[in-house]
Amino acid sequence: MNQHVVPTYRERDKASVLHPQTNLLKHLETGPTVITHGDGVYVTDDAGNRYLDSGAGLWCAALGYQNERVARVAHDAMTQLAYFPIFRHQSHGPAIDLSEKLLEIAPVPMSKVLLQCSGSEANDSAVKIVWYYWHGLGKPERRKIITRTGSYHGSTCVTISMTGNPAYHKSFGLPFDGFIHVDSLNYYRSAKPGETEEQFSQRLADSLEATILREGPETVAAFWADPVQGNAGALPPPKGYFEKIQAVLKKYDILFVADEVICGFGRTGEMWGSQVYDLKPDLLVCAKGLSAALLPISALLINEKIFRVMTEESNRIGAFVHGFTYAGHPVACAVALEVLKIYEEMDIVSRVKSLEPAFLGMLDSLKDHPLVGDATGVGLIGGLEIVADKATRKSFGPEVNISGLIEKHARKAGIILRITPGRIAYSPPLIITEDEIAEMGRLTRMALDGAWADVQAASA
Known part of the structure; x- marks a missing residue:
């Protein structure tokens, strides 16, 4: 006797949801990452993968992802x-x-x-x-x-x-x-x-x-x-x-x-x-x-x-x-x-000011990476300039898809990064701790290392 197979959220999403800021054809092939719940600065998907969200959703989840x-x-x-x-x-x-x-x-x-x-x-x-x-x-x-x-x-x-x-x-x-x-x-x-x-x-x-x-x-x-x-x-x-x-x-x-x-x-x-x-x-x-x-x-x-x-x-x-x-x-x-x-x-203003040195220090610590040309920020908002060549400040061409490479390795590392053309932008929930800021830097470096390895392999 055939049992009825219940479609997954991923399958149902592809059949019903139109997503903003998305390659619609690619989405029909890959489907979404389905987030099921959140806690503090972390969210978890339906496969059990946990991600540190460095962007507070769309710059907005200031108090994190759960508030009774x-x-x-x-x-x-x-x-x-x-x-x-x-x-x-x-x-x-x-x-x-x-x-x-x-x-x-x-x-x-x-x-x-x-x-x-x-x-x-x-x-x-x-x-x-x-x-x-x-x-x-x-x-x-x-x-x-x-x-x-x-x-x-x-x-x-x-x-x-x-x-x-x-x-x-x-x-x-x-x-x-x-x-x-x-x-x-x-x-x-x-x-x-x-x-x-x-x-x-x-x-x-x-x-x-x-x-x-x-x-x-x-x-x-x-x-x-x-x-x-x-x-x-x-x-x-x-x-x-x-x-x-x-x-x-x-x-x-x-x-x-x-x-x-x-x-x-x-x-x-x-x-x-x-x-x-x-x-x-x-x-x-x-x-x-x-x-x-x-x-x-x-x-x-x-x-x-x-x-x-x-x-x-x-x-x-x-x-x-x-x-x-x-x-x-x-x-x-x-x-x-x-x-x-x-x-x-x-005392949110004092809290952000107290975290600012750790946050800006985290960004500065990544400036030694081959892909990072500069780091700027204020409070708990800032970003990294992504370059193909530090000396000339040259950007990657679209054929490299550096944003896609960084995002791929970020998800593998367990961090959600907001990647714009030429920069990685950070705006974590304002409840983040110094330890979580340090973790954000560690996971970002893992993502950059993975992308850099891909770039080198492609040019070899």
């Missing part, structure tokens, strides 16, 4: 008010409490909070508010948005247009017109011989000003920047960069938006990346660490100058006609509030 305390809060919130919108003069306690808390801890004075569901939504909403602001001032021609090469600001059509990485635009008919990308801020890759970081930063600021003048300052609405560039490989800015950039923006009355989706809530060794680099944004976008990825939520913080114009414009046309169904979800707000309480109890 927050689960109880979510349960209690759901039994009290499982859902209610905050549209049309309606509100609820969790949305009010969370908004007040965010205004209290904001790096610069802010006036109001617009709650959303993801970093993409919050950045997309910020673009609309920037345009709304300039319309309210009678300057609708100010529509152009400037971002940097290597930036990532989301996956909506607008935010992917802002993203300074052509790989995200191919075959989508994007980016839209009016989204301008200025120079990469990778000092290691882009500095001229003998150029100091300060001189490099001045050259980038001069290039930004030249771009503004070429486009016409009267047409430029805002400049977007993440304090540390995540998509570029967890890349900190060169010395003096933001001081010089903000001077240019002020000169031409261009709004400044800080994308703190990755950097916010202790990641950089301060509550905000804006505090590390003395940013004075008009709008601030946050997500990821806001709930430690335990539920989807984001927020856009708006200063009084912009809010004042918004109130007048909404009154003129009848309403601020914008919103998402799940924005300000009471359960997500309650979870985010509890996460912020946990950060306070942990």
Whole structure:
């Protein structure tokens, strides 16, 4: 008698799930790695393999992969008010409490909070508010948005247009017109011989000003920047960069938006990346660490100058006609509030500062590897430059698939690495210990050794 064979998760996944950021044809052949549970900075797959996650998922699992305390809060919130919108003069306690808390801890004075569901939504909403602001001032021609090469600001059509990485635009008919990308801020890759970081930063600021003048300052609405560039490989800015950039923006009355989706809530060794680099944004976008990825939520913080114009414009046309169904979800707000309480109890900023020397030391210790050209970081975010030749800083060609080789050996070693073209990016859960940081370095070296052996074998 034939027994019914139950398909595995891997087989069922290939038959039903469409995966982001994935080679879809290859996935039909290989299937997924199915993660079944997590504990601290580790996750385990359905084959029993345990991995140290050096990237906190997608930069977001700040408290790791299990938290009963927050689960109880979510349960209690759901039994009290499982859902209610905050549209049309309606509100609820969790949305009010969370908004007040965010205004209290904001790096610069802010006036109001617009709650959303993801970093993409919050950045997309910020673009609309920037345009709304300039319309309210009678300057609708100010529509152009400037971002940097290597930036990532989301996956909506607008935010992917802002993203300074052509790989995200191919075959989508994007980016839209009016989204301008200025120079990469990778000092290691882009500095001229003998150029100091300060001189490099001045050259980038001069290039930004030249771009503004070429486009016409009267047409430029805002400049977007993440304090540390995540998509570029967890890349900190060169010395003096933001001081010089903000001077240019002020000169031409261009709004400044800080994308703190990755950097916010202790990641950089301060509550905000804006505090590390003395940013004075008009709008601030946050997500990821806001709930430690335990539920989807984001927020856009708006200063009084912009809010004042918004109130007048909404009154003129009848309403601020914008919103998402799940924005300000009471359960997500309650979870985010509890996460912020946990950060306070942990003294998350002091904790990250105390771990920073071990983390940066771990990155520096890998600079002697043949594949590593440089290491940079701040707080608990940073990365390694991957090179084919240290002397010339030459990158590997696509035929080598160095990223794929490193990832293959990383999984064998038991570590999840976030590998971008030319860099390995690190942003471990903020609960990581010094011993786990050391282990992260040891496992990374194993992955690099395996990839280097493959490169040598292929060229032999």
